[in-house]
Amino acid sequence: MKYVFIFLIAIVFSACIKNPSVEETNLSPTLKINSIQISGIGLDSIDLDISINIKNPYPIDINLKDIMVNVYYQDRIINSNNITGDIKLKSFVSSDIKLDSALSTIDLAKIIKDYTSVEYLPFKIEVAFTLPLPKNILGNYQLKDSIVLNIPTINPQFTLKSMEFQPPLNIKSVFNIKNNTEKNFTIDDIYYNINLNDKSFNGIAASVKNDDGSFDIILDDLNLFSIGVNALKDITNIELEIKTNIQLDGIPYKIPLDFKKKF
Template identity: 25%
Template sequence: MRISKGLILLLVLIVLVGAGIWWWKSPSSDKTKQKAGDKLAPTVGVASLNIRDIDAERIKMESKVTIYNPLPVDINTKRLNYVIYIDSIKVIEDSYEKPISIRSSDSSTITLPMELLAKPMARVLKHFDDNKIDSADYAMTTSFEVDVPVAGEKKFTMDVSRKLPALRIPKIKVKHVDLNALSMKSKGMDVEVEVFNPNLFPLKLSDGAFVFSIEDALQMNGVLEKTISIPAKGTQNVSMHAKVIDGSILKSGWKILTDKKDTGFLYKFTGKVKSESEMLDNSNMVMNVRGTLAEIMNAVKEAK
């Protein structure tokens, strides 16, 4: 019986494919598969990192991340894990749990919402102050799992870092409160605050608004009609007039005037930051100050 050349070639091809599949599934091929996967590993780049909101409890940030796919196949994953470090201090660990699809030899940009809580931020600020740091490494490690043909299921881990100014949070202090409003002859109160900018670059605060409340008895609101300019590592005193919007002065005025020691207040300032720092520019800031009226009165006496 004569066998055709075509049939012989087909049999040889089947044997070679079978041997290749057997070898690929064997443990001895793991290193080769790893090298093949590493040569075509996706990479990540940070297009932007911006702070959106700052308050005493948390800092809300937003980062645009671009993932490049050099693989000969599309990447489809349902979850992207990421960890943020500031000078090797881990400050955020979270996941982006939306489907991500990247075509072969293409890229995709996604927006990662981030929230930095007060506790890890306090460690970073202490690290900055203790070491007199002016700039810091902001690093991101991202990872996701995807089923890659030939290489099988694989976890890709990508790292990226940027050198940026060491960001410090501005502080505010109530310097003086004019209690003439409580004499029942006027309908407002003058408040003076000191804003301190601990950063190495100047800041501007616009669209300022504030609320000054004394316990549950009195609340006053006000707005700033001009932009506040605060020099680098400097302070700026700001005088504001607040109007009564809630509460009864008749009922609470005498108690407040005679019992300043135990009378607490809350001052809340909100504004938009203008800065040469790309990361901080156009962010919203909220600053709170709590204390007693007696503390303000004593501070005014010491200043005089």
């Protein structure tokens, strides 16, 4: 019975090879990129949500372990991300699969000469993998698909602008966030958690837009009562975590901005 089953599979696979109208008979595996969206922006990266569809036309389940996401600019690969996992492609089924990938903004700024002087750049995003089929029947099957995506040029810089004592027991801290490219942005409500010498404060910060397009993030409700009135002069460790939404010109949705930084 085992050999009969293998023989039947061999017939199906050989039909894929010999039949000149493979596409018409739907016996060829396919890969299609459904969509790519920017899911988040940090100090170091632009995060991408990628949705793909893979059709398995064969009578066996196939386990897919590696998917490569390549990013091209002007026909040159500038970023590659090997996504590993264990994805099972059911027999005779088209499966929608979600992938997470990221672009290093630091690398982009180094590699692309005009990265900081424009608002966005066209990148070709390619998804590619080898479909592992039974070697004694057909061997491996390579699939790839790509789309062009205009990605905003984001290279955020975050600095501590000032920190001052305010009687009776408050600290006012001002941080500045700036995009070091031509792309403009706005920010929504800013949720923060700041750690001063291992004492945590959290809340909602105010923001003020400056003439240069940057934003001052103002934390003026940090009460020193829990760490002592003399703590300000002894602060040596400052950690800030920010969660907000960033709205980019030309992109009709808000993108999460989430990062941590030590000062």
